[in-house]
Amino acid sequence: MKFSIKQKKSSEGKISLYIETYKGSYYDEDGKRKHIREFEFLKRYLHENPKTAKQKKENKEALEFADQILTMKKSDFNQGKYGLQNPYKKKKIFLDFFSEKMEEKINSPKNYGNWSATLVHLKRCISPTLTFEEVDEAFVKRVRKYFDTEAKTKSDTLLAENSKYSYFNKFKATLRAAFDEGYTPFNYGTKIKSFEQQESQREYLTHDELQNLAKIDCKYPILKKAFIFSSLVGLRWIDIQTLIWSEVRDLEDGFKLHFQQEKTGGIQYLYISEQARSLLGKRRSPSDRVFVGLKYSAVYNTELLRWGNRAGITKHITFHSARHTNAVLLLENGADIYTVSKRLGHSELRTTQIYAKMVDQKNKEAANLIPTLNINL
Structure with a gap:
């Protein structure tokens, strides 16, 4: 044309x-x-x-x-509004186009990582020479079937439902972009149903459990200090591990962290309690790590479980349980959900709303708010 x-x-x-x-x-x-x-x-x-x-x-x-x-x-x-593909664009390699969309997410580390993981899978089920001329509804169905019944993790197990949901949505986002930019005459992604997102299990500690944990010795003191600090402040493992002293501010009216989140790339300004600040100890050089020697390892993960068992906790604790604990404790003690969302650095309020479901103390109290009735039956 x-x-x-x-x-x-x-x-x-x-x-x-x-x-x-x-x-x-x-x-x-x-x-x-x-x-x-x-x-x-x-x-x-x-x-x-x-x-x-x-x-x-x-x-x-x-x-x-x-x-x-x-x-x-x-x-x-x-843009395909005449029901025809641009003759040049339809020769574009699909995986090349996906890679270009992935590179647009480079400034969002977590998102970029998800796109990268998706690309690894797409390379296993899509020919490296496949062009947009070959993209149709049958092609989309084949990719969905791959994620549903064939795609496996590094441990050689089938993908979890939330992984299917995440990866396939990146694929569908690419199809939508392809349509918007004139590579396909239709948005084929709208014709195929996505996977259902499932609510993941979020293990957390009650205040009493955290108190018991704080009283018990941990084989690695730096791990104990970091876990309790995360429970009081809500920082992720990676942000605690990379925290340096220039990001800790001792102010006249309190204590504050000023850092960049590794997951989202966003700048976070976070007030912390006096007790949380005391866990950090004496200030050192601005470029020094606050939690010296803290490292991710299977040894630390195993010790977390053993430390919890010694405190009488049978839950499967991971370091991320500390962040969940912080969110629940804040909500249980009267913090509004918007404030909790900002403190956790969530980009969407709905992410924080998941924690509201975990708060059952207020629910228990509400059951007895209505005065007792005199009932004659």
Whole structure:
């Protein structure tokens, strides 16, 4: 399909502007080639031999208007609004396009990581030479089937439902972008149902359990200090591990952390309690790590469970349980959900609302708020 601006002299001596849409050609029964053209007259006219400044200005404005309409027509074609693919874009390699969309997320580490993981899987089920010319509903169904029944983790187990949900949604987001940018005539992602997101188990400690844990010795004191600090403040493992002293502010009216979240890349300003600050100890050089020697390892993970068992806790504790504990304790003690969301650095309030479901103390209290009735049955 080709668009161009054409001119036609009218019977009144004016030059009429119109858009010609060339849709190709065919051969009739006699073997004659027939061209398919459509015309859209713009009701804009040119002076044949402009002499005055006014006539020249009118000609210029008419041509500019025609050029704008031409640009819009081309844009509509590129976005597939004519039900046809751009002949150049349909030759684009799908995996190359996905990689380009992935690189757009480079400033969001967690999101970029999810896109990278998705790409690893897509390379296992999509040919490296597959182009948008081959993208259709059947193709999308094949990819969905791969994630549902074939894709496996590094441990050689099938993907969890939430992993299927996350990876397939990245794939569908790419299909939507492809349609928006004119690589496909339809958004094929809307034709295939995604996976259901499931609510994950979030293990947390009650105040009494945290208190018991604080009284018991841990084999690795730095691990104990970091876990309790996270329970009081809500920081993720990676943000505690990389925290340096220049990010700890001792102010006249309290204590504050000023750091960049590793997961989202966002800047966080977080007030902390005096007790949380005391866990950090004496200030050292600005570039020094606050939690020296803290490292992620299977040994530390095992010790967390053993430490919890010695405190009488049978729950399967991970370091992230400390962050969950902080959220629940804040909500149980009267903090509003918006404040908790900001402290945890959540980008969406619905992420924090999951913790509200875990708070059952207020629910228990509410059961006895209505005064006792005198009932005769």
